[in-house]
Amino acid sequence: MIGNQLHKGRGAVANPAGRFEQIAYEPDPDVTEEDSPSPVTQFFRDTSHTILARNDSPDVGFAVSINPYRGCEHGCAYCYARPYHEYLGFSAGLDFETKIMVKEDAPELLRKELASPKWKPEHIGISGVTDCYQPIERRLKITRGCLQVLTEFRNPVSIVTKNRLVTRDVDLLQELATYNAAVVMVSITTLDGELARQMEPRTTQPHGRLEAIRELADAGVPVGVMTAPVIPGLNDHEVPALLEAAGAAGARYAGYTMLRLPYGVADLFASWLAQHFPDRKEKVLGRIRDMRGGKLNEPRFGKRMRGEGVMATAIRELFHLNRAKYGLDKSFPTLSTAAFRRPPGPQLQLFE
Secondary structure (H helix, E strand, O other): OOOOOOOOOOOOOOOOOOOOOOOOOOOOOOOOOOOOOOOOOEEEEOOOOOOEEEOOOOOOOOOEEEOOEEOOOOOOOOOOOHHHHHHHOOOOOHHHHHEEEEOOOHHHHHHHHHHOOOOOOOOEEEOOOOOOOOOOHHHHOHHHHHHHHHHHHOOOEEEEEOOHHHHHHHHHHHHHHOOOOEEEEEEOOOOOHHHHHHHOOOOOOHHHHHHHHHHHHHOOOOEEEEEEEEOOOOOHHHHHHHHHHHHHHOOOEEEEEEOOOOOOHHHHHHHHHHHHOOOOHHHHHHHHHHHOOOOOOOOOOOOOOOOOOHHHHHHHHHHHHHHHHOOOEOOOOOOOOOOOOOOOOHHHHOOO
């Protein structure tokens, strides 16, 4: 178990050393929360020379993705992406949500990729790792810049987000949708506003996410809901209500994943439970182990997103039953590359 300390507006309750670090900082146990205010978010320029990442996972619906940011200020206590920050010399704990790498050149890099004759048009996912609509996007508009490029080239895109800010870009998503080249999945973990504040402190509240679904649907943008992650003993009982609310808001599709706790996320999440739900901690962890072969994490393809055993089967059946009941069992759309183009103009001559 790692040391715990609550920080207002943050998901992680600790900042353990990364698994690649040889030196660790130990906080003074006598320092109180009042003496140690919540850390301020810092933003760093990411000078990556490429923007498209490829994966060969059979568990995700796209092979190419864009992540305009590394780290995520949303601060979701359970986020499976936290260990990626350790490759940067940061912690998977508070560092992940307070030290954000910003890819300011993402739109220009994307334009260069799509303009190249080597690019064979295919579906691109945005937010494969961290949320592309986290709070700083409101000011920097990097995700919008990428969407403008994708719209110009008519390249299909899917987005997963917890933030209502996605509706700001409805004009671009609407245009892409006319070419069957856009879909948005809004992630809703709970309808309980207080649980959301504790578990996902800087995301849009659940009612705001439902409004985002409604706005996108009204604009003709294909939209669905991700009831993810399902956490047994904490939010699994909400699956029917979540699907009902999303369907009423206009969602056409639904998906789910079970909680994943890779590397240090397991200890971070256990510490979060100890702080916020001490009475349920062992129940929740026990049920996770029941679905993960006695462990807190199962990394194997085909198993990591769904789990195994009686509990996993019960949740899967509950999801499928209610997905059909509320009209969300339509097949996920196959996005089209038929309208892709390389628009002429002097801007593309730069990359000849």
